[in-house]
Amino acid sequence: MLSHCLIILVLYSCSLGFASGVLTGDFFCHTAGAPEILLSNGPLISSNFSHKISFATDYLFQTPFQLTSTVQVTAISIFPRKNSGFLTVRAALYDAASMLVAQTLSITTSTTDFSDVQPKPWILPLDQPINLTAGIRYSAAYWFASSSNNGTGSVALFATSPANVTFLKPANNFDIVNGSFPLLLAAPYTFGVGLSAPFVQLIGSPCTNTVPSTTINLNDTILSILQEIRIKYDGIPALGASIIQMPTSESYTGIRPSANVICPFIPVSTVVSGVRRADALTPETVTVNDKWHLGSNTKAMTATLIQMLIQTDKLRLNTTVGDIFPYVSFSSITTPPSDSCTCDSFSHLDGYFAKSPYSCNLTIHISWKYVTIAHLLTHTSGLEALDMALPREYYIESLALEKNGTKESCTNYPLPSRRYHLSVILPMTIPNPPPSIDVPVNSSYSNNNFILLGLILEEIWSLPWESIIQRELFDPLGMNTAGFGSPIEQVPFDSYATQPFGHYEDDVNVLHSTDADNLKSWGSTGLVHANLDDWSKFIACHLQEGRNLTTLGFPARSNNFLNTTHLPYIFSSSVWQTIHNQYVFPSTNSSNSQHSLSELISQKDNIGLSLWHTGSNTVWYALVVAYPRLQQPMAVLVAANIASEDAVWEAKSAIINLYLAWQHQGQPGPVITSIATLSATSNIYVALILTFIALL
Numbered sequence: 001m002l003s004h005c006l007i008i009l010v011l012y013s014c015s016l017g018f019a020s021g022v023l024t025g026d027f028f029c030h031t032a033g034a035p036e037i038l039l040s041n042g043p044l045i046s047s048n049f050s051h052k053i054s055f056a057t058d059y060l061f062q063t064p065f066q067l068t069s070t071v072q073v074t075a076i077s078i079f080p081r082k083n084s085g086f087l088t089v090r091a092a093l094y095d096a097a098s099m100l101v102a103q104t105l106s107i108t109t110s111t112t113d114f115s116d117v118q119p120k121p122w123i124l125p126l127d128q129p130i131n132l133t134a135g136i137r138y139s140a141a142y143w144f145a146s147s148s149n150n151g152t153g154s155v156a157l158f159a160t161s162p163a164n165v166t167f168l169k170p171a172n173n174f175d176i177v178n179g180s181f182p183l184l185l186a187a188p189y190t191f192g193v194g195l196s197a198p199f200v201q202l203i204g205s206p207c208t209n210t211v212p213s214t215t216i217n218l219n220d221t222i223l224s225i226l227q228e229i230r231i232k233y234d235g236i237p238a239l240g241a242s243i244i245q246m247p248t249s250e251s252y253t254g255i256r257p258s259a260n261v262i263c264p265f266i267p268v269s270t271v272v273s274g275v276r277r278a279d280a281l282t283p284e285t286v287t288v289n290d291k292w293h294l295g296s297n298t299k300a301m302t303a304t305l306i307q308m309l310i311q312t313d314k315l316r317l318n319t320t321v322g323d324i325f326p327y328v329s330f331s332s333i334t335t336p337p338s339d340s341c342t343c344d345s346f347s348h349l350d351g352y353f354a355k356s357p358y359s360c361n362l363t364i365h366i367s368w369k370y371v372t373i374a375h376l377l378t379h380t381s382g383l384e385a386l387d388m389a390l391p392r393e394y395y396i397e398s399l400a401l402e403k404n405g406t407k408e409s410c411t412n413y414p415l416p417s418r419r420y421h422l423s424v425i426l427p428m429t430i431p432n433p434p435p436s437i438d439v440p441v442n443s444s445y446s447n448n449n450f451i452l453l454g455l456i457l458e459e460i461w462s463l464p465w466e467s468i469i470q471r472e473l474f475d476p477l478g479m480n481t482a483g484f485g486s487p488i489e490q491v492p493f494d495s496y497a498t499q500p501f502g503h504y505e506d507d508v509n510v511l512h513s514t515d516a517d518n519l520k521s522w523g524s525t526g527l528v529h530a531n532l533d534d535w536s537k538f539i540a541c542h543l544q545e546g547r548n549l550t551t552l553g554f555p556a557r558s559n560n561f562l563n564t565t566h567l568p569y570i571f572s573s574s575v576w577q578t579i580h581n582q583y584v585f586p587s588t589n590s591s592n593s594q595h596s597l598s599e600l601i602s603q604k605d606n607i608g609l610s611l612w613h614t615g616s617n618t619v620w621y622a623l624v625v626a627y628p629r630l631q632q633p634m635a636v637l638v639a640a641n642i643a644s645e646d647a648v649w650e651a652k653s654a655i656i657n658l659y660l661a662w663q664h665q666g667q668p669g670p671v672i673t674s675i676a677t678l679s680a681t682s683n684i685y686v687a688l689i690l691t692f693i694a695l696l
Contacts, residue, residue, distance in 0.1 A: 031205035042160035096661035135213035186654035238274030265540035291487035292639035295615025331363035380440030443593035454524025502619030
């Protein structure tokens with residue numbers, strides 16, 4: 001095992017427990033004179049220091065900075081005020097890949113010698129001098145603890161107001177891990193961007209010799225990030241990540257647009273690391289073409305299909321559930337379907353669901369009267385109360401229907417369990433329903449909203465949801481690997497797995513592969529799988545907001561809807577912008593849901609407007625974050641074949657940090673293509689995963 005790890009170190013320059021960032025310059029730095037202040041993270045907040053600023057202990061603070069010249073850093077200084085008793089502190093430096101470069105020891109001192117009036121530096125020596133190069137973003141991280149401060153659980157410090165500082169809650173209390181910083185730190189537990197932060201300084205010396213700037217190799221560095229995260233969160237079989245950009249005039253110069261490309265994008269990087277199946281006798285290495293289960297990221301696709309109908313006047317945001325199913329009457333009592341109907345009973349009815357045996361004598365409870373498309377899209381319908389109210393018999397019957405595999409009588413509808421679901425929830429009472437079509441209730445996430453939206457799509461298009469999304473999204477966008485459910489069915493442990501499996505840990509922390517998934521009837525809320533490139537093709541459409549593709553040589557948008565032969569659009573850029581904003585109901589002054597009409601969660605962070613969503617069926621985890629309003633819109637997609645939320649979020653944060661540094665270096669984009677050709681793979685965990693032998 002040791003020799004295998006050494007080979008990986010040579011090939012991929014990954015960090016296996018050493019405090020050395022992947023972007024740290026390996027060069028000689030000649031210094032002259034005594035160490036000096038190289039830079040600080042901002043000005044002191046007050047010149048008279050009359051305001052005593054305190055910060056909670058046991059949080060990490062992280063402040064980014066960029067050097068204009070090459071330096072050797074030897075220490076980090078902080079500026080305590082007069083605290084009660086003693087103060088413990090530790091500091092560290094991280095590179096643009098969020099990898100640990102160097103750190104100090106945990107140092108405890110009496111704070112009685114410090115003043116609330118006169119700033120006095122407390123110099124924390126690094127464990128070793130470290131050379132940092134120009135052109136690379138770094139960050140200083142610092143942590144405070146053990147300050148009683150009259151029992152307030154806070155520490156009094158001189159502070160600054162930088163534009164960028166992040167408060168982090170570490171996964172483990174530093175007292176437990178003996179105060180050592182993690183080898184990778186990328187804000188999976190972001191507590192918030194503060195208005196003030198501890199005032200710190202870097203101490204060291206400029207390099208007097210000429211040192212070339214470090215150029216970031218994006219793929220290799222992302223690979224190191226994924227490897228380090230898989231080590232940090234022990235037991236992750238595989239991780240994959242992609243970065244895409246929206247084309248600009250500069251990146252598209254000289255490229256002739258393809259007539260068949262919809263939502264063009266630049267595939268900046270696609271990297272995967274790990275194995276498809278941890279408990280195989282010989283674990284198979286993941287590839288960039290492998291499929292990942294996207295879970296609830298499916299909802300954004302369903303929302304796009306709904307928006308297609310809205311744009312063609314087949315739906316409105318204030319269309320009610322009762323409008324969709326006019327042949328199902330309202331009732332003040334719960335009335336489930338009966339079995340008294342025959343196929344002839346439905347022959348005269350007009351409606352896709354109307355001809356189903358599950359519509360026989362079915363009624364909608366009166367509490368559903370004002371539930372609209374907008375309520376469902378924004379999770380402000382009140383349906384979350386029904387999630388826990390579904391009886392045990394519902395799951396037993398649904399599983400039986402899906403295991404049986406027979407089509408519905410009278411209609412040959414392929415998935416009776418989905419219509420059975422509709423027949424169960426429509427008669428149920430919504431405890432806190434919308435009081436009118438223009439008033440939302442408090443937003444609360446519910447799969448039922450999007451199961452119902454899938455059934456609404458079926459009602460209007462008179463097709464199963466799977467056929468609709470295949471025809472309207474997958475085929476036009478060229479999402480050839482997109483499908484439903486687990487990317488692969490279970491095979492013997494000594495057989496070759498052609499795709500990744502989901503994974504879970506048992507009670508003794510042994511990993512097991514599985515092809516388990518949610519009910520098939522839940523398709524529209526969370527069953528799509530695809531490889532990273534095909535998922536990117538859909539996400540790229542969201543980056544078209546505010547972009548005029550005619551400047552890139554594409555034809556002007558016509559009135560023909562989704563002309564997949566000639567136009568690179570699903571919606572106009574203005575439509576994308578509208579559905580990305582948080583929706584405000586007509587009777588309200590502000591939004592009460594972060595879920596936009598695109599289903600993506602619309603928030604502002606320190607980069608700009610972000611659109612993000614996650615998905616997990618408890619054995620996979622996938623995350624996308626898109627920034628459609630940057631000068632060059634971009635998105636990051638991350639997936640894991642185990643439900644490790646923290647690992648995926650930290651990978652996202654580290655990759656975005658790296659991308660911003662890479663972009664700052666002025667890296668040109670690769671030639672635009674529909675295939676993500678930049679890729680890297682790794683099997684660093686083969687030796688480790690061999691220990692996870694199947695016990696089933």
